[in-house]
Amino acid sequence: MSSTLKIYILAILSFLVGTSEYVIAGILDRIAVSTGVSLVAAGQLITVFSLAYAFGTPLVMVMTARMERKRLLLFAIGFFVLSNALAYFLPGIALLNASRILMGISAGVVVVVSMTIATKVARPGKEGSALAAVLMGFTASLIFGVPLGRIMATAYEWKAVFGVIALLGFAAIFLIALLIPRVEREEVVSLRQQLALLKRPRVLIVLYVTFFWIIGYSIFYSYITPFLLTQAGMSDEALNTILFVIGLASLIGSRSGGYATDKWGLHRVLIIGLVLNGIALVLIALGTHAPVMLIAMLVLWSIAVWSLGPPQQLHVITIAPESTGIMLSLNSMILQLAMAAGAGAGGLVVERISLSSITWFAAAAIALAFGAVQLSRRKSSQ
Secondary structure (H helix, E strand, O other), X not given: OOHHHHHHHHHHHHHHHHHHHHHHHHHHHHHHHHHOOOHHHHHHHHHHHHHHHHHHHHHHHHHOOOOOHHHHHHHHHHHHHHHHHHHHHOOXXXXXXXXXXXXXXXXXXXXXXXXXXXXXXXXXXOHHHHHHHHHHHHHHHHHHHHHHHHHHHHHOOOHHHHHHHHHHHHHHHHHHHHHOOOOOOOOOOOHHHHHHHHHOHHHHHHHHHHHHHHHHHHHHHOOHHHHHHHHOOOOHHHXXXXXXXXXXXXXXXXXXXXXXXXXXXXXXXXXXXXXXXXXXXXXXXXXXXXHHHHHHHHHHHHHHHHHOHHHHHHHHHHHOHHHHHHHHHHHHHHHHHHHHHHHHHHHHHHHHOOHHHHHHHHHHHHHHHHHHHHXXXXXXXX
């Protein structure tokens, strides 16, 4: 079987993992009503997943360092399927949170091992394209997974989303077992070695960019469904369309961010992307009763948010070129911590202030990311 098909199978896995993470934002209101909890309590399902992903994944990777990679991937998918099945069958928000912990850890391991295997099965010189294909699964989950999850929750019930993910994950186990070759383990960097880089001020500043950028994204996106339903008065049908359009905009943003980084340099693209991000959030807050402006700003916001991915990845790599793997691992951990912190902060804003205020707090986080980019730019020129 061709290496391309093997990589596509791994990309489908990434799509399932991304959908399990992001779909909560699309069905948050329905989970809250079904389980009898507030939007804030339901929103913590995002926080729990991201914390489990951030802290659990590196620990499991160290603990399973001696395990052959294909075997580890199969185990991780098995636990991922189990966690989604538990989310489907078990009642109540407490048990749903417990399933999200297992889901976050297993999802993180699936992504890390899938990227490792993808580089091994790719043709020589095509390793970068293989990684991009796997990561594209995450982008596809925003384009298709979240709106499809919303549609499914409208037609049936929100639990059906996790049931379908569990079934598809179960089918993936057989495809992986039959079609993916054995891949021997690589030398694993200890957590102590990874965390040692955090002693460098320039490394910390670069990671601050990721932290505040993703917090700004998470504060708004975690509560985007109730925001658009209540503040903008959208119908379910309009919301499904908007979620799909936002997903497409994220793909455009990612592509344009990579092109612009090659042409203009990472710092300039980061600054432009963050400025557009902040402007879009402010205009979304002001334009909830102007449908045309609101939709235009939602598209601009999604493009601006995801245009930051390529330059920030390059930012992370170039700040410590001798430790590329460790820096990418740390950046992934910080990203998930920021997702958790953003969902938590958004919940506090909704609970203590108002749902309509989340865009202003998201914009404030983006302003902090902008400051970190400017500081990094000055440090790099010294």
